[in-house]
Amino acid sequence: MADLTRDDVLKLARLARLTVTDEEADRYREELSAILQYVELLQQADLTGLEPTSQVTGLKNVTRDDQVVDYGTSPDDLLRLAPASEGRHIKVKRMIA
């Protein structure tokens, strides 16, 4: 399971929206396979009766009052960062060719 093929790498790159060159794909195939082989170490752990942990300090469902909070940043401040905008909208390339 840990040995990736070149096609696997190209598929992962596509899923993650990354272009990779042919040369890169070969290198990543080796490197990613080595990393996945290393993490196989976990197969030896006895995990009987244990549940996964994703939050380490035990916080649960942190909520706040449903009130508008001023973050001190205006929509205009954020719009100014966009490479292209029109009126109050961020402009992107066409989605359907």
Added chain:
Amino acid sequence: MSQWLPIRELAAKVQAGELKASDLVEQALRTIEEKKEYDAIIATTAERARERAASIDAAVANGQPVGRLAGVPFIAKDNFLVFGAETTAASNILKGFNAPYQSTAIERLEAEGAICVAKANLDAFAHGSSTENSDFMTTKNPRDKTRVPGGSSGGSAASVVLEMAPFALGTDTGGSIRLPASFVGCVGYKPTYGLVSRYGVVAMASSTDVIGPLTRTVEDASAVLDVMSGQDQFDGTTIPRDEAGYIDLSADLKGKKIGIIKEYMSDDLDAEIKAKIQAGIGKLKDAGAEITELSLPSLPLALAVYYIVCPAEVSSNLSRYDGQRYPSSAEDAKDLDESYMLTRGRGFGAEAKRRIMIGTYVLSSGYYDAYYNKAQTVRTKIINEFNEAFGQVDFLVGPTAPMTAFKIGENSEDPLQMYLTDIMTVAVNMAGVPAISIPVGDINGLPVGLQLIAQQRQDRALLGAARAAEKVLA
């Protein structure tokens, strides 16, 4: 003797009008310029720093309050959103990004009068252990320019040793504060997970990312933590600060139980490092600590857990960099999909791409249980072992890293070898416990760090023990 006084003394002199904030800022900027060749700094925030210093000096002259860190210059790792310079996380994809707001940590430091003077180099997006993964440049170790300063907060750590400012900020996801502190010979503090707000800091692995100070002394680290820590409405994972705060520590090791982590002191450990750490532990014992040895058998699995959990969270966090909202996108794309592909393909470096793809793989359906779920379950096992250990001792001790600073280029061709530098720091992040690296001496002119670890939320006790340890180790 450092050119900088201890942080609280420095602030007291500014408050009293004996020192001018403007002079301190100029002193910092001058040192940054003089030590340029180390490539520790990506950009200065000179203009804004000078304005802030002038307004602090004016406030002092008018008898107005100026804050607990009045006029103290500092350097932020370039993954903190800060006004006055671009925030790039040392990545090409964020080049040209001017933060529309500042991180909570920076806001809190500024509210107490501290002044950010520059942004420090790092491995791009904090992915690395040497700063060699920076898309811009590799920082040189102040002790030996042919060696790395460690990473990912390598620019911050180097800047402290080069005396560019009294303190620097770093982030620690798998060891990124402690490892460079160990490699350059300064203090690096990693707080309990959630003690310092992550709001406005470029996210890497959100379940382990923490923010902390790099300083010359433990006392300086506690002065900075005292100002930055505590709950923040903009970060739901923050926890309350200790009611006693983190300054005016009782620095005493007498009767403190310290456990040596057996797994970090095995026969595989470099003999010279082992001897240094043992000698350091001997001094802690002479200072009154009760030393025992403990086994945490799952710790050697922590790095494997990390290299599933971290890339998984990285692939999710880095998906936001698609070039559409900020800062720039590929001009030559014919449609939106190609714009994503080209912007990300060109803007991310090799290590970011590796982590994004590994993360995409381990989270994909069919592999999720075998990798991600398994890793998070081993994480529980590691947490349980820490909890058991802290039922028996107050603190755990061991080396920060299994090596001293390595040569630039030595590990850069082998990502897995580079990952192994974090083997003694990552378990702490998986459990969310606080830890500190303190200098314990040199081997062939290269610093070695001793790591002290405490139970979650015992940051005050840990800093007190570290302060006492620092005195006997110096």
